[in-house]
Amino acid sequence: xxxxxxxxxxxxxxxxxxxxxxxxxxxxxxxxxxxxxxxxxxxxxxxxxxxxxxxxxxxxxxxxxxxxxxxxxxxxxxxxxxxxxxxxxxxxxxxxxxxxxxxxxxxxxxxxxxxxxxxxxxxxxxxxxxxxxxxxxxxxxxxxxxxxxxxxxxxxxxxxxxxxxxxxxxxxxxxxxxxxxxxxxxxxxxxxxxxxxxxxxxxxxxxxxxxxxxxxxxxxxxxxxxxxxxxxxxxxxxxxxxxxxxxxxxxxxxxxxxxxxxxxxxxxxxxxxxxxxxxxxxxxxxxxxxxxxxxxxxxxxxxxxxxxxxxxxxxxxxxxxxxxxxxxxxxxxxxxxxxxxxxxxxxxxxxxxxxxxxxxxxxxxxxxxxxxxxxxxxxxxxxxxxxxxxxxxxxxxxxxxxxxxxxxxxxxxxxxxxxxxxxxxxxxxxxxxxxxxxxxxxxxxxxxxxxxxxxxxxxxxxx
Numbered sequence: 001x002x003x004x005x006x007x008x009x010x011x012x013x014x015x016x017x018x019x020x021x022x023x024x025x026x027x028x029x030x031x032x033x034x035x036x037x038x039x040x041x042x043x044x045x046x047x048x049x050x051x052x053x054x055x056x057x058x059x060x061x062x063x064x065x066x067x068x069x070x071x072x073x074x075x076x077x078x079x080x081x082x083x084x085x086x087x088x089x090x091x092x093x094x095x096x097x098x099x100x101x102x103x104x105x106x107x108x109x110x111x112x113x114x115x116x117x118x119x120x121x122x123x124x125x126x127x128x129x130x131x132x133x134x135x136x137x138x139x140x141x142x143x144x145x146x147x148x149x150x151x152x153x154x155x156x157x158x159x160x161x162x163x164x165x166x167x168x169x170x171x172x173x174x175x176x177x178x179x180x181x182x183x184x185x186x187x188x189x190x191x192x193x194x195x196x197x198x199x200x201x202x203x204x205x206x207x208x209x210x211x212x213x214x215x216x217x218x219x220x221x222x223x224x225x226x227x228x229x230x231x232x233x234x235x236x237x238x239x240x241x242x243x244x245x246x247x248x249x250x251x252x253x254x255x256x257x258x259x260x261x262x263x264x265x266x267x268x269x270x271x272x273x274x275x276x277x278x279x280x281x282x283x284x285x286x287x288x289x290x291x292x293x294x295x296x297x298x299x300x301x302x303x304x305x306x307x308x309x310x311x312x313x314x315x316x317x318x319x320x321x322x323x324x325x326x327x328x329x330x331x332x333x334x335x336x337x338x339x340x341x342x343x344x345x346x347x348x349x350x351x352x353x354x355x356x357x358x359x360x361x362x363x364x365x366x367x368x369x370x371x372x373x374x375x376x377x378x379x380x381x382x383x384x385x386x387x388x389x390x391x392x393x394x395x396x397x398x399x400x401x402x403x404x405x406x407x408x409x410x411x412x413x414x415x416x417x418x419x420x421x422x423x424x425x426x427x428x429x430x431x432x433x434x435x436x437x438x439x440x441x442x443x444x445x446x447x448x449x450x451x452x453x454x455x456x457x458x459x460x461x462x463x
Contacts, residue, residue, distance in 0.1 A: 004307070004352065005284035007044075007045070007065070007067060007083070007084070007433075008020060008022070009439065010061065011045065011047060011080065011084075013057065014054070014057040014058055014061055014325070015054040015057065016050070016054065016408060017060055018050075019047060019048050019049050019050055019054055020045060020046070020047060020048075021045070021046035021047075021087075022045060022046075023042075023172055026045060027046075027048075029288040030405075031046045031048060031072075031085070031087045031089075031254070031431060032046060032072070032075070032085055032087075033075040033312050033313050033364050033405050034075050034078040034079070034080055034313070034314060035075060035076045035077070035078045035312075035314070035318060035319050036065075036078040036316070036317060037314050037315065037316060037318075037393035038136045038317040038318075038393075039078040039079075039080055040078075040080050040081075040314070041068075041081055041350050042082075042313055042397065043070075043080065043081050043082060043083060043084055043085040044082070044084070045085075046082050046084070046087055047085070047086045047087065047272070048086075048087040048089065048090055048233055048376065049086070049088075049090060049091075050090040051445070052166075052168065052174060052251040054150070055086070055091075055168055055196065055198065056168050056172040056173070056174060057170050057172060058086065059086070059169075059170065059172055059196055059320070060170075060171055060172030060221070062084060062086070062457075063170045063171070063455065063457050066284060067083040067084055067085070067086040068081045068082040068083045069081050069083055069086060069457075070084075070085055070086070070459050071086050071134075071196050072085045072086060072087045072088065072368050073088055073089070073107070073108060073136030073137070073138050073139045074089065074110055074134065074135060074139070075313060075314075076135045076136065076139060076272060076310075076345060077130075077139045077143070077406075078165045078318075079139075079424075079459060081459070082089070083097060083224075085424075086196070086241050086441065087108075088107055088108040088136075088198070088201045088461070089194070089400035090108060091106035091107050091108035091198050091199070092106045092108050092109050092208060093106040093199060094113075094114070094117040094118075094121075095104065095106065095437060096122060097120045097206070098122060100375075101125075101203060101204050101205060102163065102201055102202070102203060103118065103127065103174075103201070103202050103203075104199055104200070104201050105137060105200055105202065105244070106137070106198065106199055106202060107136070107138035107165075107197045107198050107331065108136065108137070108138070108200060109136070109137045110133060110134050110136055110137070110302070111129045111130040111132070111133050111134075111135060111136075111137065111140070112133030112134060112300075112303060112305060112307065113127055114397055115127070115129060115136065115299060115303045116300055117298035118202070118204065118300075119299075119300045122204065123205050123209065123298075124207070124209060125204045125205060125206055125207060125222060125425040126149065126204065126205060126206070126207025126209075126299050127178070127203075127204045127299075128147045128149050128150065128153045128154070128155075128202070128203075129147055129156065129303070130144075130145060130147060130156070130272070130303075131146065131147060131148050131303065131306060131359075132292070132306050132309050133303040133304060133378075133458065134306075134307060134309060135215065138196060138197050138200075139189065139192075139198060139427070140156055140187075141156050141193040141195030141197075141200060141246075142157070142187060142189070142190065142191060142197070142378075142425075143161055143164075143191060143375075143424075143426040143428070143461075144157050144189040144424060144425050144426060145157050145189075145426075146359070146362055146363060146384065147223040147245060147359055148269050148302060148303075149207070150364065151238075151242075151243050151328070151363065151364055151382070152241060152242045152360050152362055152364075153364060154242035154364055154365075154366055154367055155189065155363070155366070155373070155375075156202075157187070157188040157189045157374075157375070157379070158188065158189065158323055158366050158367060158372075158373060159366075159367075159369050159372050159373070160183050160200055160203065160378075161203055162187075162188060162200060162201070162203075163178070163201065163202065164176055164177055164178045164184065164200070164201040165177045165184065165187050165197050165198040165201070166197070166198050166200075167183065167187075167195040167196065167197050167198070168174070168195055168198060169195045169240070169402060169452065170195065170198040170452065170453060170454070170457065170458070171195050171453075174198075177456070181401065182448060182456050183195070185235060185372070185373075185374055185451070185454065186374050186445060186448045187374070188372070188373045188374045188375070189373050189374045189375030189425060190375065190383055190438075190445050190448070190462070191192055191372030191374075191425050191428065191434070191438075191443075191445070191460055191461030191462050191463065192377075192458070192459070192460045193452070193453050193458040193460025193461070193462065194411035194448060194452040194453065194458075194460075195218065195452055195453075195458075196254060196448070200330070203428050204308075206269070206300060206334040208241075208300045209299060210273050210274075210296050210298075210356075211269065211270065211271045211273070211294070211296065211297055211298065211299060211301075212267045212268070212269075212270045212272075212273055212276070212277030212278070212295075212296055213265070213268060213270070213294060213301075213302045213352075214268065214276075214294035214297075214304065214305060215249075215265050215266070215267050215268075215293045215294070215296060215305075215316070215341060215414070216265070216266040216267075216281065216284050216285060216291070216292055216293070216294060217249070217263040217264070217265055217290065217291040217292075217293065218260045218264040218284065218287050218289065218290050219263060219264070219279055219282075219287075219288075219289040219290075220264055222257060222264065222287050222288070222289065223333075223334070223337055223447065224334070225247045225287050226239065226246070226264050226284070226287065226333075227330040227333040227334055227337075228330055229287075229359070230244075230246060230328060230330075230333060230360060231328065231329050231330040232252050232283070232335070233280075233283070233360075233382070234327070234328055234360060234361065234382075235435070238280075238361055239272065239276075239280075240364075240396045241270065241271035241272055241363075242269065242270050242271075242272070242276075242280055242361065243269045243359075243360060243362055244265075244266055244268050244269060244281075244360045244361065245265070245267035245357055245358065245359055246264070246265065246266055246333075246357070246358040246375070247264075247265050247267070247355070247356060247357040247358070248262055248264060248265070248337075248340065248356060249262065249264075249265050250264070250342065261399060263291075266281065266284045266285075266419050267294065267305070268281050268294055269302065270279075273296065274294075274296050277294070277376075277426055280299075286381055289339070290461070293373055295427070297437075299324070303454055309366055311342065314393065315353075315392075315393055316390040316391065316392055317355040317390055317391050317392070317393060317395060317400050317407075318353065318388055318389070318390040318401060318403075319388065319389050319390065319403055319404045319406075319407035319429060320386075320387070320388045320428075320429055321387045321389075321407045321408070321410045321411055321423070322384060322386045322387065322388075322405065322423065322424050322426060322427040323385045323387070323411060323415075323421055323422055323423055323424065324377065324378055324381035324383070324384060324422040324423075324424055325381060325382070325383040325384070325422075326378075326380045326382065327382075327383075328358060328360060328383050328411055330332070331399065332359070332385075332414060332415065332422060334388075335358060335413070335414050335415075335416075336358075336385065336414040336437050337444040339356075339410065339413045339414050340354065340356045343389065343406065346402075347391070347399070349391060349392055349395070349455075350389065350399075350402075350406075351393050352392075352404060353389075353390030353391055353392060353403075354387075355386060355387065355388035355390075356386075356387060356388040357382035357384075357385075358383065358384075358385055358386075359386060360383050361382055361383065362368075362382075362384050363376050363381055363382055363383065365377065365380065365381075371441075373443060374438070374441055375425055375438060376439055376440070376441055378422045378439075380440070381422060384424065385414070386427070387407065387410045387411075387426070388407070389403045389404075389406040389407040389410065390403055390404045390423070395429075401450070403404070404431075406422050407431075411423075411436070421435070421436075422436075422437075423437050424437070425437060425461060428461045434435045434462050434463075435462055437461075438462065440463070445462050446462060446463075449462055449463070
């Protein structure tokens, strides 16, 4: 095996000294953090290129070796490697062309940075960007990418939203993906592994900036009423500018309102404003014991409501099972909450590390032909059920295996045995079947993986 000193010396000949981070550096740990702690491999070296030239030379070198390496954004996809992590956060460009209504953004930005920069440059504009602001641009797009605006405008990676990408290929050459249309197609939700993306070109558009949004906290004992209300809401056509999350917030996170127990959360979003929003969610606001924490804010403000999520990064072993749903019924909600209660009864520490989030009206069919996106999405799916089972990061192998098994069997527990399951690329795990996720597009994506990664050196969802 090549020693750390040997390949550090070889990398030093290709990049600037400040672009290499060793385990002794205070920048090392923040540069390698993964969401799921069990996936952390503690790389021997972190490379943080600050230019495309440095990145190109490094990728060409790493690809030619037997070193284990990975491309890292902000860690929410839990990417790691034994030898070298290539940290992309220095690629933080932002350029708005107001005439064409296109923005070119660095792949290393977080969506919080994108929303902030867009708000400064064009306050009346919106962008189809991730709902969790701390996640990185590149990882979101290569896995499809859902937004508060997805019920109206589709996934971030859809052709109407993502127009182009600059890519460093395995040999170090640089290309705009639009010059190689099949590469651009593969980047639209294909799960990565086709090169290293350094920039994206995305569309922006005028969008309301007086959005009524925020949490409506409801006592947990009112679950039946909440389930009925959500099922009733989605049973009729809903304006595409209206969407919501539904989840449980633990009592220990509710000190500011002195809650006596866990609370259910309806996280509302209505881009038509407060009057329209309150009319749509009056059923929730009227439930006894409700605490209304909604307010009017910009799109960037909506994103900021989720900015505390990143605090949990690296604090637990996590196993995901996120799914697309065509319908959300009262029965599905109640069965999902029963599943969560069973985990609470099994092990309270598991419950503290387990996520149950209904992302209601958060998807739509791709505009035009589904063949234009690498990830076609099942027809008619409108909602996401995000299930993530975890245990504390210091849990032993037995507890880790239990958490993993709970995640594997979660879909059949909440949907029922024999029901069709549509996992989504974000949250991809090794127990998911990629052929089912990408469907008819899977063979062609495999072909493109061999074309753009002939030695199978890039880490990707599709082998």
